Amino acid sequence: MKQFLVLVTSLMAMTSLPATAAPSAERLQLCVSCHGVNGNSVIPENPKLAGLQARYASQQMKDFKSGKRASAVMSSIMTGIDDAEIELLATYFHEQKPVLAPPAKPLDPKLVAQGKEIYFEGIVGSAVPACSGCHTETGKGTNKYPRLAGQHGVYLVQQMLAYKSNARKNDDRELMRAVATRMTEPEIRAVSEFIQTLKGEDE
Ligand code: HEC
């Protein structure tokens, strides 16, 4: 009976944790040193995390930790962060408001125009689907498809090339690798240029 009570109280403690707990200030300080205040990174190589879907972000963090998504920087950071804290961090950054900052580098209007067409219509000749079909028209994303709106172009190009070369291969059902391998590098640069103009406001 005593053992049973101990079990019940520890189960209660476990289930009540996520609702009230927040990531430690010390941990957050580490994240924002690279990902910016409230996850609004100003460093083009470091992705913005504000508004990123929690389910997607926590999966990425777990994959960095296990090595399924390769990143020398993020893998060592995730070592020693357990799944419960990963969920807290993912929720925290999801709840932060994305800041619509001007892009790090002035945009090329020709590339933006070409990228806009790819984003909303895909590339018919090479069977590239419209990005908006999954990532939504505003780029805000859904629970299944991550937010892209306003993300750094440098980071986007890097990631698309990583899918294309099979260096990033933790995507479920190879969805993004299938998209990226059908695109040329100039097309990837164009769509990444355009995505920086998306604001991700509510549809
Ligand atoms: C030293 C800099 C640095 C620190 C500190 C850091 N990150 Fe990162 N983070 C990166 C870089 C660079 C990437 C892109 C990795 C890649 O190339 O795939 C990244 C990627 C991510 C991603 C994937 C984003 C996406 O859109 O797929 C998440 C989530 C993330 N970091 C969360 C965190 C959290 C939470 C912390 C704090 C515990 C943290 N990071 C600390 C540099 C950092």
Ligand code: HEC
């Ligand atoms: C069929 C649905 C689908 C379509 C169409 C699609 N995506 Fe994705 N995209 C996804 C999914 C699912 C993920 C998350 C994959 C993962 O876990 O690595 C993703 C992830 C991404 C990422 C990584 C985001 C990050 O924060 O690291 C980028 C960049 C991206 N997509 C760009 C595009 C572009 C550009 C297009 C159009 C040319 C496109 N996607 C079309 C489903 C789609």
